[in-house]
Amino acid sequence: MKTEIIAVGTELLLGQIANTNAQFLSAELASAGFHVYHHTTVGDNPDRLLEVMKQASSRSECIIITGGLGPTKDDLTKETAAACIGRKLVYDHRSLDDILNHYKITGKEMSENNKKQALILEGSLVLPNDFGMAPGMVTEAENKTWMLLPGPPSELKPMFRQYGLPALLQKGGKEPVRSRVLRFFGIGESMLEAKLADLIENQTNPTIAPLAGDFEVTLRLSASFYSTEEAERALDETEQRILERAGEFFYGYDDSTLEEQLLKSLQQTATSLSAAESLTGGWFGKSVTDVPGASKSFMGSVVVYNNNMKEKLLGVKAETIQKHGAVSAECAAEMAEAVRQKTGSGFGISFTGAAGPDGDGHAKPGTVYIAISSPQQTDVLPLQLAGSRNRIRALAVKHGLFALHKRIVAEK
Amino acid sequence: MKTEIIAVGTELLLGQIANTNAQFLSAELASAGFHVYHHTTVGDNPDRLLEVMKQASSRSECIIITGGLGPTKDDLTKETAAACIGRKLVYDHRSLDDILNHYKITGKEMSENNKKQALILEGSLVLPNDFGMAPGMVTEAENKTWMLLPGPPSELKPMFRQYGLPALLQKGGKEPVRSRVLRFFGIGESMLEAKLADLIENQTNPTIAPLAGDFEVTLRLSASFYSTEEAERALDETEQRILERAGEFFYGYDDSTLEEQLLKSLQQTATSLSAAESLTGGWFGKSVTDVPGASKSFMGSVVVYNNNMKEKLLGVKAETIQKHGAVSAECAAEMAEAVRQKTGSGFGISFTGAAGPDGDGHAKPGTVYIAISSPQQTDVLPLQLAGSRNRIRALAVKHGLFALHKRIVAEK
Numbered sequence: 001m002k003t004e005i006i007a008v009g010t011e012l013l014l015g016q017i018a019n020t021n022a023q024f025l026s027a028e029l030a031s032a033g034f035h036v037y038h039h040t041t042v043g044d045n046p047d048r049l050l051e052v053m054k055q056a057s058s059r060s061e062c063i064i065i066t067g068g069l070g071p072t073k074d075d076l077t078k079e080t081a082a083a084c085i086g087r088k089l090v091y092d093h094r095s096l097d098d099i100l101n102h103y104k105i106t107g108k109e110m111s112e113n114n115k116k117q118a119l120i121l122e123g124s125l126v127l128p129n130d131f132g133m134a135p136g137m138v139t140e141a142e143n144k145t146w147m148l149l150p151g152p153p154s155e156l157k158p159m160f161r162q163y164g165l166p167a168l169l170q171k172g173g174k175e176p177v178r179s180r181v182l183r184f185f186g187i188g189e190s191m192l193e194a195k196l197a198d199l200i201e202n203q204t205n206p207t208i209a210p211l212a213g214d215f216e217v218t219l220r221l222s223a224s225f226y227s228t229e230e231a232e233r234a235l236d237e238t239e240q241r242i243l244e245r246a247g248e249f250f251y252g253y254d255d256s257t258l259e260e261q262l263l264k265s266l267q268q269t270a271t272s273l274s275a276a277e278s279l280t281g282g283w284f285g286k287s288v289t290d291v292p293g294a295s296k297s298f299m300g301s302v303v304v305y306n307n308n309m310k311e312k313l314l315g316v317k318a319e320t321i322q323k324h325g326a327v328s329a330e331c332a333a334e335m336a337e338a339v340r341q342k343t344g345s346g347f348g349i350s351f352t353g354a355a356g357p358d359g360d361g362h363a364k365p366g367t368v369y370i371a372i373s374s375p376q377q378t379d380v381l382p383l384q385l386a387g388s389r390n391r392i393r394a395l396a397v398k399h400g401l402f403a404l405h406k407r408i409v410a411e412k
Numbered sequence: 413m414k415t416e417i418i419a420v421g422t423e424l425l426l427g428q429i430a431n432t433n434a435q436f437l438s439a440e441l442a443s444a445g446f447h448v449y450h451h452t453t454v455g456d457n458p459d460r461l462l463e464v465m466k467q468a469s470s471r472s473e474c475i476i477i478t479g480g481l482g483p484t485k486d487d488l489t490k491e492t493a494a495a496c497i498g499r500k501l502v503y504d505h506r507s508l509d510d511i512l513n514h515y516k517i518t519g520k521e522m523s524e525n526n527k528k529q530a531l532i533l534e535g536s537l538v539l540p541n542d543f544g545m546a547p548g549m550v551t552e553a554e555n556k557t558w559m560l561l562p563g564p565p566s567e568l569k570p571m572f573r574q575y576g577l578p579a580l581l582q583k584g585g586k587e588p589v590r591s592r593v594l595r596f597f598g599i600g601e602s603m604l605e606a607k608l609a610d611l612i613e614n615q616t617n618p619t620i621a622p623l624a625g626d627f628e629v630t631l632r633l634s635a636s637f638y639s640t641e642e643a644e645r646a647l648d649e650t651e652q653r654i655l656e657r658a659g660e661f662f663y664g665y666d667d668s669t670l671e672e673q674l675l676k677s678l679q680q681t682a683t684s685l686s687a688a689e690s691l692t693g694g695w696f697g698k699s700v701t702d703v704p705g706a707s708k709s710f711m712g713s714v715v716v717y718n719n720n721m722k723e724k725l726l727g728v729k730a731e732t733i734q735k736h737g738a739v740s741a742e743c744a745a746e747m748a749e750a751v752r753q754k755t756g757s758g759f760g761i762s763f764t765g766a767a768g769p770d771g772d773g774h775a776k777p778g779t780v781y782i783a784i785s786s787p788q789q790t791d792v793l794p795l796q797l798a799g800s801r802n803r804i805r806a807l808a809v810k811h812g813l814f815a816l817h818k819r820i821v822a823e824k
Contacts, residue, residue, distance in 0.1 A: 007451075010621070011621075011623050012434075012435075012438070012451065013438055013442075013448045013449065013450075013451065014438055014439065014442045014448075014621070014632070015434075015435045015436065015437070015438030015439025015440070015441075015442060015448075016439070016623055016630075016632065017435065018430050018431065018432050018434075018435040019430065019431055019434065019435070019451070020430050022424075022427075022430075022431065022453070023424075023427045023429065023430040023431070024427065025427070026424070026425055026426055026427030027426065027427025027428070028427070029427075030425075030426045030427060036425045036426075036427075037425065037454070037455065037457075037460060038425075038452065038453065038454055038460070038464075039419075039424065039425065039431070039451070039452065039453035040450065040451065040452050040453075041434070041450065041451035041452075042449070042450055043449060045449075048449060048450070052450075055467075070601075070624070071601075071602050072601060072602055072605060072622075102798050102799075105778065105796065105798045106778075106796055106797065106798045107796060108600075109603075111602050111603065111606055113602060114602065130800060131799065131800050131803060132799075152624075152626075154626070275694075275715075277694065277697075280698070280701075281694075281697045281698050281700065281701025281702075281706070281710075281713075282687075282689070282693075282694025282695060282696065282697025282698040282701070282713050282715065283694065283697075283698040283701075284694065285689075285693045285694025285695075285697075285715045285717075286692070286693050286694040286695040286697075286698045288693065289692075289693025289694070289695075289717060289805075290693075290801075290802060290805075292767075292768070292769055292770070292801055294693070294717065295717050295718050298693075298717050299717060299718060299720075299721050300714070300715040300716045300717045300718070300721045300725065301693075301694050301713070301714075301715035301717075302712070302713075302714055302715070302725070303687075303694060303697045303712040303713035303714070303715065304712045305697070305701060305706070305707050305710050305711060305712045305713075306707050306711060306712070308711075309711050309712045309755065312754075312755070313712065313714070313754070313755070342724075342725070343721060343724070343725070356704070357704055358704075389702075389704055390702060393701075393702075
């Protein structure tokens with residue numbers, strides 16, 4: 001399907017934000033087999049927006065519009081789309097209830113224009129907004145597919161993955177496409193592609209599409225068969241061939257996250273976890289507790305952001321820090337052991353390192369030690385990471401999640 | 413000048429990179445008084461590129477094209493622009509010398525197609541590339557200005573600032589625009605807009621443009637004057653009128669963050685901080701330590717993710733939890749006081765609440781208590797938040813950062 005993406009918002013034309021929605025949607029669409037030929041950005045101006053919409057419908061089969069679904073007078077996407085395809089706007093009662101409910105719960109005052117967010121193009125399928133108030137929608141007009149999505153990436157991304165893409169896939173080919181995403185950590189996209197080059201090139205059903213994400217790589221396998229059994233069998237076979245070559249980097253399916261996999265392996269082994277964080281400042285605990293129900297396995301974290309706190313809150317020996325520095329395998333090991341014993345957890349994990357921009361005297365930025373301690377043993381994973389302060393911190397958290405998950409599965 | 417930006421590159425349509433060039437150029441152009449009305453992205457396809465160029469010249473006075481100036485067969489921007497405006501391509505001898513010289517110096521082998529980078533539209537002004545090989549160019553055709561810039565941001569940005577924008581300004585003859593961004597927390601976009609409706613609608617110099625971000629709202633004030641002093645005076649006056657109405661929600665300027673403002677106020681008062689986190693699981697510590705140099709003021713955090721840990725690691729009284737629940741003002745107050753005293757910090761902050769999706773028995777999702785403790789007093793901020801688990805957690809962190817910043821400023 002020839003697809004194009006229109007972003008609406010004067011803030012984009014003023015350069016206040018980058019159009020990361022177009023990037024996200026393009027990557028998702030590409031890996032699902034859609035051809036994106038144009039991105040357009042236009043401001044909150046109904047005449048120019050209408051012109052851009054008309055042009056899009058003259059050259060594309062699927063038009064995805066982002067932004068302009070909010071409550072303010074500037075938000076004109078629905079009104080303009082309605083004019084473009086000759087459709088009325090009507091209230092979606094479920095969305096309206098959600099909005100009224102939100103204000104009831106929070107006790108905040110609702111300005112009347114908030115109701116406008118519940119208006120949808122008549123006859124369209126509503127895409128629920130699990131992270132905000134303005135719903136998205138998808139509809140057909142003169143053989144074209146129109147999809148409207150909210151501008152904030154935190155709302156658009158989950159909406160598109162959960163509801164938008166499945167709606168498009170249903171319209172797409174003749175044979176239903178079943179897809180399965182395999183998730184990898186610790187290997188780059190080009191390295192994974194090289195390992196699988198012959199499979200990726202020669203295989204057409206299922207197709208294999210790599211996609212680089214946030215420090216992870218995913219492979220989307222898409223199989224087209226009328227029979228579900230046949231599709232699943234083909235996906236299983238392809239998955240097996242891939243895991244034979246790259247299984248050590250594999251950690252989960254579809255939308256699962258490293259955090260979820262870790263909590264699953266903790267729950268399956270009835271083990272508990274605590275963390276001692278220096279470098280990551282609480283990020284590991286934050287990531288684990290992103291997952292509902294984390295409190296069943298995650299006890300807590302002691303964030304020790306200077307040497308004094310490492311001694312005071314965790315009892316790391318002063319001589320360890322003096323002799324090896326706070327950024328050392330020795331300090332990491334003591335931290336992990338201390339937090340495990342202090343909290344009475346089955347596993348303790350620790351993070352120490354230099355995130356930069358400045359080193360810590362002993363260690364240059366990017367030097368990271370992660371220790372994992374269980375009653376059996378304490379292992380230290382030394383890493384040399386590159387990039388910005390927050391890239392180093394984010395990557396350290398991911399490495400910790402992945403290594404701990406693999407370790408728990410191995411000790412099981 | 414009506415301006416538009418065309419980005420050329422299939423990698424953009426595949427979502428491999430975001431179009432940050434369009435953002436950069438738009439911000440630069442806006443602050444120089446140019447009106448950017450469209451961004452378009454198109455792949456390395458000469459037919460679609462030609463069509464997009466023709467359309468641009470039908471509606472804009474200045475067309476800036478990024479990407480496609482390199483040596484490979486995919487790089488077709490110059491050839492297509494030449495066809496669009498009916499111009500020949502000729503060698504720029506200075507650029508050609510630079511390219512030959514580069515290969516001579518580095519001792520690398522030059523493939524013949526590298527010379528292609530020295531081709532320019534006949535009669536155009538060359539924009540030298542100080543960080544790469546492909547020069548940019550600017551030319552006039554039928555009263556339109558065409559500018560071609562290289563795709564890599566590390567080449568495009570310095571080229572545009574050093575040579576591109578000055579070339580455009582010479583043609584424009586406009587009053588330069590100075591802008592200032594005011595940042596607000598704790599008030600929605602529509603409510604802030606309602607408070608300032610008359611100012612926003614009636615005022616044209618400076619203009620006031622609201623923008624909703626991640627739980628924050630910003631106002632961009634843009635003033636057009638030849639004199640810098642006059643512009644600054646007008647911005648000051650407008651800022652004052654805005655802060656008279658909404659000053660309680662204001663926290664900083666331009667790109668500053670709540671975390672930076674908090675650390676600044678801690679450093680200015682030579683105070684230190686620690687945190688006790690339940691609900692937020694380490695997120696508060698993570699946010700504060702996103703900022704380089706946080707270790708000067710931030711001691712650490714104790715993440716207590718179940719009731720047992722609250723007693724064990726912080727010494728919260730069992731009877732407090734029994735009587736009031738862990739999600740209570742009383743528990744929050746004890747946590748903040750305990751972590752302050754345990755770490756010897758000037759301020760202790762605590763977060764307890766129910767993030768959902770399930771409540772904690774006593775409290776329904778969205779119930780949040782934040783306590784701030786100093787030697788003077790301990791205050792509890794009760795909140796009722798709505799939305800997803802992570803929205804509630806993220807918002808709680810922001811509320812904590814903002815309340816603490818205001819409290820420190822007030823105690824100063």
